[in-house]
Amino acid sequence: MNSIYCYDSELALSISPKGFLTPCCASSLRKEVVNELADLSDFYNGSEMKNIRETLARGEWPNSCLACKSRERKGVLSRRQKSNKTNLKKIDSYSLETIASLEKIDIAFSNKCNMDCVFCSPEFSSMWKKHVKSVQDLDVGLRFGKTDSSTSMDFSKEDWISFLVEASGLKKIDVKGGEPTIEESFINLLEAVVELSRFDIHINVNTNGIGKNDKFIKYVKLIPNLNYCFSIDGIGKTYEFIRGQKFSLIEENFKKYLAHCSERVTVNFTSCNLNILGLEDFVGWLSSLELFVGKRLAYLDLRQIVDHPDFLSPLVISEGEVLQAKNMLLRIAKKNYHFIKKNELYDLNNLIVNSSRDEYYKHKDSLEKYLSYFKQVRMT
Numbered sequence: 001m002n003s004i005y006c007y008d009s010e011l012a013l014s015i016s017p018k019g020f021l022t023p024c025c026a027s028s029l030r031k032e033v034v035n036e037l038a039d040l041s042d043f044y045n046g047s048e049m050k051n052i053r054e055t056l057a058r059g060e061w062p063n064s065c066l067a068c069k070s071r072e073r074k075g076v077l078s079r080r081q082k083s084n085k086t087n088l089k090k091i092d093s094y095s096l097e098t099i100a101s102l103e104k105i106d107i108a109f110s111n112k113c114n115m116d117c118v119f120c121s122p123e124f125s126s127m128w129k130k131h132v133k134s135v136q137d138l139d140v141g142l143r144f145g146k147t148d149s150s151t152s153m154d155f156s157k158e159d160w161i162s163f164l165v166e167a168s169g170l171k172k173i174d175v176k177g178g179e180p181t182i183e184e185s186f187i188n189l190l191e192a193v194v195e196l197s198r199f200d201i202h203i204n205v206n207t208n209g210i211g212k213n214d215k216f217i218k219y220v221k222l223i224p225n226l227n228y229c230f231s232i233d234g235i236g237k238t239y240e241f242i243r244g245q246k247f248s249l250i251e252e253n254f255k256k257y258l259a260h261c262s263e264r265v266t267v268n269f270t271s272c273n274l275n276i277l278g279l280e281d282f283v284g285w286l287s288s289l290e291l292f293v294g295k296r297l298a299y300l301d302l303r304q305i306v307d308h309p310d311f312l313s314p315l316v317i318s319e320g321e322v323l324q325a326k327n328m329l330l331r332i333a334k335k336n337y338h339f340i341k342k343n344e345l346y347d348l349n350n351l352i353v354n355s356s357r358d359e360y361y362k363h364k365d366s367l368e369k370y371l372s373y374f375k376q377v378r379m380t
Contacts, residue, residue, distance in 0.1 A: 004056045006065075006080045012104040013044055017111035017124055017178055019153060023052060025106060025176070026079035029064035037155060037163040044102055075351060077303050104172040109183040110152040115208050116244050117233075118374050119272055119306045124178065127244075131377070138373060140366035142309055155185040160192035164201075175205045182211055190219045190226070199224050206231060206268070209253050210245055220261040227264040229301070230254055234275040235285045241378055242274055255293055262295030267339075271348065272306040273367070276314040277321060280328045283337060300337075302344040305351070311363035311370065314348075315355035325352050 008014075008024040016022055021031040021043040029052070031043050043049065055062040061069045068078035113125040122128040122144050132144050164170065173189070180186045186205075193201060202225040209230045220226050232250060233239060239247045257265050269275075269282065283300070290296055306312045317325065329349045333342055 002059050004059055004061065004080075005084060006056055006068075007083045008080065008104075009049070009052050009056055009065075011102065012083070012106070013040055013102060014106035015040075015108060015153065017108040017176075019110075023049065023064070024079055024083065026067045027064045028067065037159055040102070040105070040163075041166075071307070074307075075354070076305055076307060077347070082303060102167055103169055104174070105170070106174045106176060107153070108176045108178055109155075109180060109185045111178045112152065112182060113177055113179045113208075114182060114210060114245075115179070118242050118244075118274070118370075119270070119309065119312050121308075126178070134373060135370070138366075138369045140309070140311065140369055153183075153185050155188055157188040157191045157195070160189050161196060164192055164196055164198050170198075170201055172202045172204070175203065177206065179208055179211070180205055181207050181213075181216060187215075190223065194219075194222050201225060203227065204229060208243070208245075208250070209257070210249050211253075213253050213256055217257065217260045220264060227266065227298075228257060228261070229266045229268050230257070231268045231270065232282075233270050233272070234278050235282055238275050238278050241374070242272075244378060251289075255289060258289060258295050258297065259293045262293070263298055265297060266299040266301060267297065268301045268304055270304040270306060271302065271314045272312045273314050273317050273321075274312065276317065276325055276352070277328065280332055283332055283335075283340070286339065287337060297339045299341075300339045302340070302348055305348075309366075309370065311367040313359070313363075314352055315359050316363045316367060317352070318360055319357055322352055322355075322357075325349075 012024065014022045014024045014027075016025065016030070021039065022029055029048060031046075031048065032039070052062045052064065056065075065080070068080040071078040072081065108124075111122070111124055111126050113120075113127055116125055116127040116131065120128055122132055135142055136144065175186060175189070177183075190203075193199070193203070203223065204227050206229050209228075209232070216228070220228070230250075232254070233242045236247050239245075239250065243250075254265075267286065269279065271279070275282075286297055286300065305314060310316070314325075326349060329345050329352075332340070333345050
């Protein structure tokens, strides 16, 4: 049996918003809460990681990796597939030995956030705690674990300097959240990179973009491989319903980033049934901003698909909406926007067109209950 190649299991590690070490954000394996960056080395070289590598090498799925297996069987891009496509180093086979140098880390310093997006959860947003009881009472199949405990990663500049000196092979850091730009540990990371001149490291920051931005624009000018990915899932009322913040705020902030550091600004559009039919207007908005600012956006990422809650998936739409989505995606493709990869449009189209309409009727009642609750929330 052929081995199952996974970059993350070989050369990467992740720290979850609650401080657990894990091979990646999709893995169910959770190790002890991180208290210091030195714990990364122990986990990376430990028995759990070795077992995952050996199991994949046999062509079998480890129990902790079944989320990726499930997504791939559905035809949805998995974390494994996405990571294999986008990371810097490709290896053809597993060494099955301890890898000397970690190449990549994903880190979320905590779940501290300034948004309560409708497709989020208390694990990734501190603002979601207020919704937990009400959402569970809706009886739509959502249950959450403990929401009163969250470990904040307090890493000083000195901590980062020590780690970056030791991790000489590190080439990529993906910073997630929560919202990383409100974390002091994130600022300390940037300061350490500047002090050590570790400009070989690619730092990708996922941000909702609504915070103060002047100091982060400053760091873009100092760190050549620092990139910001803005999570924006629509325009106008669609954005405000999904994200719970004024659209004018993100629009103003995004213009500033685009004006000062356009070549290193990307946008992530997370597709769900609340925004999929608005994608054409969203793309038009991005294009108009380019003209207004006079700068070009680097890339619009269309690979993120909501599958939890499952009733918010873009597959949970009516037959008429499927036809609308198909025609819309074809129109977008014909316009040849430089920041869109056509294969991502085609993948999204195929996913929606080939989905079962049973999904819509199966989840219709849960969707209506959930949307009714958030409509009341957004009005207050």
